[in-house]
Amino acid sequence: MYTHQKIKESIVAPDPRLAMKAQAKLDNLTKPKGSLGRLELIAKQIVGITGDLSPDLRNKYIITMAADHGVVDEGVSAYPKQVTAQMVYNFISGGAAINVLAKHIGAKVQVIDMGVDHDFKGLDSFADKKIGYGTANMAKGPAMTEEQALESINIGIDTVKSLAAKGCDIIGTGDMGIGNTTASSAIAAVLCDSDPRMVTGRGTGVDGDGLEKKLTVIKKAIEVNNPDRGDGLDVLAKVGGFEIGGIAGLILGAALARIPVVIDGFISGAGALIAQCMAPQCTDYILPSHSSVEIGHAIMLRKLDLEPMFDFDMRLGEGTGAALGIGIAEAAVKILNEMATFDSAGVSKKSKNH
Amino acid sequence: MYTHQKIKESIVAPDPRLAMKAQAKLDNLTKPKGSLGRLELIAKQIVGITGDLSPDLRNKYIITMAADHGVVDEGVSAYPKQVTAQMVYNFISGGAAINVLAKHIGAKVQVIDMGVDHDFKGLDSFADKKIGYGTANMAKGPAMTEEQALESINIGIDTVKSLAAKGCDIIGTGDMGIGNTTASSAIAAVLCDSDPRMVTGRGTGVDGDGLEKKLTVIKKAIEVNNPDRGDGLDVLAKVGGFEIGGIAGLILGAALARIPVVIDGFISGAGALIAQCMAPQCTDYILPSHSSVEIGHAIMLRKLDLEPMFDFDMRLGEGTGAALGIGIAEAAVKILNEMATFDSAGVSKKSKNH
Numbered sequence: 001m002y003t004h005q006k007i008k009e010s011i012v013a014p015d016p017r018l019a020m021k022a023q024a025k026l027d028n029l030t031k032p033k034g035s036l037g038r039l040e041l042i043a044k045q046i047v048g049i050t051g052d053l054s055p056d057l058r059n060k061y062i063i064t065m066a067a068d069h070g071v072v073d074e075g076v077s078a079y080p081k082q083v084t085a086q087m088v089y090n091f092i093s094g095g096a097a098i099n100v101l102a103k104h105i106g107a108k109v110q111v112i113d114m115g116v117d118h119d120f121k122g123l124d125s126f127a128d129k130k131i132g133y134g135t136a137n138m139a140k141g142p143a144m145t146e147e148q149a150l151e152s153i154n155i156g157i158d159t160v161k162s163l164a165a166k167g168c169d170i171i172g173t174g175d176m177g178i179g180n181t182t183a184s185s186a187i188a189a190v191l192c193d194s195d196p197r198m199v200t201g202r203g204t205g206v207d208g209d210g211l212e213k214k215l216t217v218i219k220k221a222i223e224v225n226n227p228d229r230g231d232g233l234d235v236l237a238k239v240g241g242f243e244i245g246g247i248a249g250l251i252l253g254a255a256l257a258r259i260p261v262v263i264d265g266f267i268s269g270a271g272a273l274i275a276q277c278m279a280p281q282c283t284d285y286i287l288p289s290h291s292s293v294e295i296g297h298a299i300m301l302r303k304l305d306l307e308p309m310f311d312f313d314m315r316l317g318e319g320t321g322a323a324l325g326i327g328i329a330e331a332a333v334k335i336l337n338e339m340a341t342f343d344s345a346g347v348s349k350k351s352k353n354h
Numbered sequence: 355m356y357t358h359q360k361i362k363e364s365i366v367a368p369d370p371r372l373a374m375k376a377q378a379k380l381d382n383l384t385k386p387k388g389s390l391g392r393l394e395l396i397a398k399q400i401v402g403i404t405g406d407l408s409p410d411l412r413n414k415y416i417i418t419m420a421a422d423h424g425v426v427d428e429g430v431s432a433y434p435k436q437v438t439a440q441m442v443y444n445f446i447s448g449g450a451a452i453n454v455l456a457k458h459i460g461a462k463v464q465v466i467d468m469g470v471d472h473d474f475k476g477l478d479s480f481a482d483k484k485i486g487y488g489t490a491n492m493a494k495g496p497a498m499t500e501e502q503a504l505e506s507i508n509i510g511i512d513t514v515k516s517l518a519a520k521g522c523d524i525i526g527t528g529d530m531g532i533g534n535t536t537a538s539s540a541i542a543a544v545l546c547d548s549d550p551r552m553v554t555g556r557g558t559g560v561d562g563d564g565l566e567k568k569l570t571v572i573k574k575a576i577e578v579n580n581p582d583r584g585d586g587l588d589v590l591a592k593v594g595g596f597e598i599g600g601i602a603g604l605i606l607g608a609a610l611a612r613i614p615v616v617i618d619g620f621i622s623g624a625g626a627l628i629a630q631c632m633a634p635q636c637t638d639y640i641l642p643s644h645s646s647v648e649i650g651h652a653i654m655l656r657k658l659d660l661e662p663m664f665d666f667d668m669r670l671g672e673g674t675g676a677a678l679g680i681g682i683a684e685a686a687v688k689i690l691n692e693m694a695t696f697d698s699a700g701v702s703k704k705s706k707n708h
Contacts, residue, residue: 031451312392316390331681
């Protein structure tokens with residue numbers, strides 16, 4: 001069990017000299033310097049993270065963390081609570097968007113029950129890490145205890161540790177949990193010091209009245225619980241979710257294991273904010289994927305100091321954006337590993353008169 | 355041989371009812387409606403283009419068109435002219451960025467010599483369609499004859515026709531040609547009715563003085579040749595290039611063969627402008643990939659009424675952006691083809707009270 005203190009002390013920033021070595025290698029490949037833009041930046045970051053000048057991203061995992069939220073009792077979601085468990089079955093049988101996109105990029109999907117309000121039976125390739133049958137209703141008190149919050153973080157860390165031991169090269173984060181945009185907006189409001197209205201969107205699709213109700217609930221949850229914005233674990237416990245804690249743990253675990261972690265959209269962003277608050281240097285290990293439709297996501301990314309790779313107007317979660325991002329990251333390291341140099345290809349360099 | 359008239363008459367817009375059918379199919383998959391954003395739009399477009407509600411993009415080609423430019427004599431490029439031929443050898447031996455990225459997405463690269471100033475010998479998997487040893491210097495007169503312009507277009511059309519006969523599902527366009535940003539900027543200035551300064555950038559990397567010289571040359575080429583902005587073939591002949599005509603032909607050929615065509619950056623954009631001018635309805639068959647660093651590219655895309663998928667600050671050409679775009683397009687059609695429906699997965703739909 002990692003304590004907050006131990007996590008903070010154990011994560012170190014990547015060595016900047018490695019990124020410089022990677023740039024030198026990139027500059028000797030048969031292309032004008034810097035002409036592959038973001039791909040070159042991604043390759044450099046991954047070299048820095050892994051310490052390997054020819055990093056291989058063959059062994060890829062998307063980890064989709066699922067949990068329920070007591071706050072759904074307040075009527076904040078367009079979908080019934082049962083959908084969380086139904087979608088877990090869908091993930092396991094391979095019919096969800098994340099299954100399709102993970103397969104497209106050659107990644108495996110690992111689904112983790114962090115606290116779904118349902119007893120799953122007879123499921124293969126499924127990790128049962130249930131902390132509870134959903135969180136408590138944060139509009140009336142803390143979503144979970146401080147112990148549960150630390151447990152959720154540790155489940156994430158341990159997940160990456162055991163995958164790393166099996167040779168995992170990169171992970172993507174994903175989520176499933178009806179009601180989890182409500183918790184994520186509350187986290188963003190607290191940790192980005194934002195008016196809740198600026199970070200609260202329609203989630204899976206509530207209408208105008210539903211959005212106002214959601215906003216009222218978020219304001220009430222923050223008022224009732226008064227989370228401490230200097231303490232990520234406190235924020236997670238009071239207005240978070242089990243899967244959000246799990247995602248924060250995945251990010252911290254990736255930083256501990258020196259593995260790149262591609263984060264998905266809004267819910268993963270909330271997990272990243274918790275992780276950043278607990279150990280700020282962990283953000284060096286994050287590759288952001290897409291920019292979500294959720295209005296608060298841009299504010300989260302600014303706080304995290306991360307530039308998204310692309311904006312496809314997506315708002316599904318599950319890890320779908322992360323999967324596409326991993327495909328891009330793999331393209332970037334292949335450029336570094338597989339291209340010819342000017343010398344080996346017999347190509348002239350830039351003229352001296354320019 | 356297709357005449358301009360025959361091309362224009364033979365291209366028809368995709369049937370909009372197909373895109374509606376695709377949307378109905380997408381809306382029955384286990385995700386909130388529209389939550390996969392751009393991926394859903396791409397899937398719909400490809401259904402409309404191919405006429406197939408379950409389109410398969412297994413058989414993928416990047417076609418990299420190479421040619422030299424007489425205008426390089428004016429000193430407009432940061433690289434010597436020989437680099438065009440050297441890079442063709444690099445493409446054939448598999449060491450260039452386009453080889454790496456095409457392999458990453460499972461596409462084949464077809465390199466076509468449209469008019470490189472070099473005799474290639476003993477090259478396998480190489481299409482020799484040489485129209486000439488580079489264009490003439492457009493600063494002093496037309497880059498090519500009207501017959502050569504039509505020939506370059508027809509080579510592109512025929513290339514797609516023969517690939518389609520072999521079962522090709524999607525193509526990406528690419529280019530190699532020292533000096534071709536100069537020709538492309540001239541085309542953009544004429545066809546987007548723009549001040550040359552607004553569409554002229556640094557290409558492979560000319561410095562400040564080089565950029566001013568390049569701009570002067572482009573203005574002179576337009577003044578000397580006075581291309582007719584209502585006639586794409588005239589613009590191509592006067593200030594274009596053999597590979598740019600080839601790319602225009604690929605786009606027109608894709609529209610004729612009802613195959614989606616993913617275009618690369620600035621040079622492919624110039625080809626697309628020529629194709630649009632010749633047969634406006636062809637743009638329905640185009641999927642734009644990235645937004646290039648070249649300042650004129652955004653203006654081109656606006657004229658083409660195309661929204662780029664992503665912006666990675668790339669400026670390499672070869673088809674590198676198109677390759678990444680094809681990977682995204684394939685992800686989009688897999689969503690349409692492989693996801694479970696609400697009924698088949700036993701997942702509840704949206705609540706009625708929202």
